[in-house]
Amino acid sequence: MLVSFQYRPRKSVIERFDPRARWIASFALLFSIVLFWDVRLLAVFFVIAMAQVFLARITWKETHRAWILLIILSTIMIVVNTIITGSGTIAGVVGSGKPVFHFEIKIPLVGWEIRYALTRERLWFALAQYLRVFSIGALFLVIPFTMDPRIYGVTFRGIGLPDKLAFTMDLAFRFIPTLARDYQVTVDAQRARGFELEKTEGGLFAQIRRVAPLIVPVTMNSILAGEDIANAMDLRCFGLKKRTWVEALKYQWPDYLLIGAGGLILIICLILRFGLNFGNFWFPT
Amino acid sequence: MMKKSLWAFGTREVVFSAIGAALYAVLSYGTNMLQIAGSGNVSFRPAVAIPMFFGLAFGPIVGFLTGAIGNTLSDFLSGYGFYGWWGLGNGLMGLVPGLIHQTITNFRGAADIIKSEVMVVVGAFVGMAVASLSELWVSGVDFATTVTINFMPAFISNIVNGLILVPILMVAYSAIVARSGR
Numbered sequence: 001m002l003v004s005f006q007y008r009p010r011k012s013v014i015e016r017f018d019p020r021a022r023w024i025a026s027f028a029l030l031f032s033i034v035l036f037w038d039v040r041l042l043a044v045f046f047v048i049a050m051a052q053v054f055l056a057r058i059t060w061k062e063t064h065r066a067w068i069l070l071i072i073l074s075t076i077m078i079v080v081n082t083i084i085t086g087s088g089t090i091a092g093v094v095g096s097g098k099p100v101f102h103f104e105i106k107i108p109l110v111g112w113e114i115r116y117a118l119t120r121e122r123l124w125f126a127l128a129q130y131l132r133v134f135s136i137g138a139l140f141l142v143i144p145f146t147m148d149p150r151i152y153g154v155t156f157r158g159i160g161l162p163d164k165l166a167f168t169m170d171l172a173f174r175f176i177p178t179l180a181r182d183y184q185v186t187v188d189a190q191r192a193r194g195f196e197l198e199k200t201e202g203g204l205f206a207q208i209r210r211v212a213p214l215i216v217p218v219t220m221n222s223i224l225a226g227e228d229i230a231n232a233m234d235l236r237c238f239g240l241k242k243r244t245w246v247e248a249l250k251y252q253w254p255d256y257l258l259i260g261a262g263g264l265i266l267i268i269c270l271i272l273r274f275g276l277n278f279g280n281f282w283f284p285t
Numbered sequence: 286m287m288k289k290s291l292w293a294f295g296t297r298e299v300v301f302s303a304i305g306a307a308l309y310a311v312l313s314y315g316t317n318m319l320q321i322a323g324s325g326n327v328s329f330r331p332a333v334a335i336p337m338f339f340g341l342a343f344g345p346i347v348g349f350l351t352g353a354i355g356n357t358l359s360d361f362l363s364g365y366g367f368y369g370w371w372g373l374g375n376g377l378m379g380l381v382p383g384l385i386h387q388t389i390t391n392f393r394g395a396a397d398i399i400k401s402e403v404m405v406v407v408g409a410f411v412g413m414a415v416a417s418l419s420e421l422w423v424s425g426v427d428f429a430t431t432v433t434i435n436f437m438p439a440f441i442s443n444i445v446n447g448l449i450l451v452p453i454l455m456v457a458y459s460a461i462v463a464r465s466g467r
Contacts (some may be wrong), residue, residue, distance in 0.1 A: 006364040034422060074424065081430040097371035128359040133424055141366035149361070164299050172354050176362075178312045187315075208449045209421045215312060215450065219335065222304050223461060230300040238296050245337045
């Protein structure tokens with residue numbers, strides 16, 4: 001099994017920013033997006049998020065799985081909740097509305113009547129939901145493709161996470177190639193003994209049990225290795241002093257600009273939402 | 286000898302959190318051939334047993350970080366982006382079983398295994414409930430929709446995987462505990 005991160009240098013505008021500035025700005029935008037149900041405002045956020053995707057120079061071939069997943073997930077939720085049942089948030093903001101399509105069915109024998117009306121309000125609300133989900137999805141989709149996995153540790157330390165927590169993330173990224181190799185060696189060894197991972201006989205429970213000969217050796221070997229690593233780190237007095245990092249991050253003026261823009265957007269959105277009560281569900285009449 | 290705090294975060298916890306997270310990511314990636322039909326983004330991941338087991342074996346913080354960082358790494362490996370609320374849910378799925386870490390005396394004893402299985406179910410419930418409920422806030426769907434589409438498929442698949450694989454991992458780990466004397 002070849003396990004590799006999706007990152008490769010793309011010489012894109014996005015990669016020129018400090019990763020800390022990107023995380024901070026992304027979270028500021030996330031909290032801004034979820035304040036609104038107004039299609040006009042959500043369209044602005046959608047454009048910003050999609051602009052980031054284009055500026056990141058990532059291709060459809062690389063990201064199509066993620067987009068398809070997002071489309072399937074959001075469509076199931078929106079069709080069930082907004083188009084069919086019309087309950088939840090939509091019930092609170094829309095109420096009844098002008099039907100664009102409706103039908104009535106009377107079920108024979110029991111005499112039940114089913115009435116359904118698809119209103120213009122529901123369709124606009126569905127659009128608002130799509131814009132919200134896709135803006136948030138696009139905002140964070142670019143991260144694995146445009147952020148070097150080697151600098152996640154120092155990035156999160158720079159954002160304010162404790163040393164040990166940041167080092168845990170850094171270490172986890174570094175363990176992945178080793179553990180992926182161990183997993184592949186285990187799969188090969190078990191296959192050489194007649195193990196069939198893809199065998200579908202025996203139902204779901206048997207399939208899960210069949211995974212045990214792969215998971216157990218890899219897990220136990222890594223725990224044994226972990227004991228040695230922890231001892232080695234203790235011998236080197238890990239955690240006694242503030243940690244230094246091999247990679248150093250330094251803010252440049254565009255990073256301050258990005259953080260400032262993110263912060264400003266969030267402040268404006270908070271004022272709009274809670275100060276001026278703007279941003280509730282809106283559609284053109 | 287002084288008893289170690291349940292919430293201690295020393296060198297051992299750092300190393301096992303990192304190993305657990307990397308394992309969760311690699312095994313999720315390597316065993317994602319089982320899919321639940323018609324359940325949005327929920328795949329059948331036998332690897333969910335890893336944060337549960339790491340919580341039981343090394344404590345709640347290790348369980349939490351294994352689930353939270355591991356889920357994020359797994360999404361990064363697959364190129365799905367970053368879904369912090371599902372990371373939080375996966376973290377809780379490891380944290381809750383970890384709450385009984387200090388009460389486990391025999392990893393192959395029937396009483397400890399039954400106790401662990403109960404916590405696996407509670408952990409999967411809490412973790413997936415928190416992650417699914419975030420959809421009320423993000424997508425604006427109603428409670429019934431998120432329970433049907435997000436919570437139920439994830440919760441059921443995770444408890445099935447956890448209930449089958451966690452005892453197997455516990456019995457295997459008891460041999461290591463006996464060997465290392467820890």
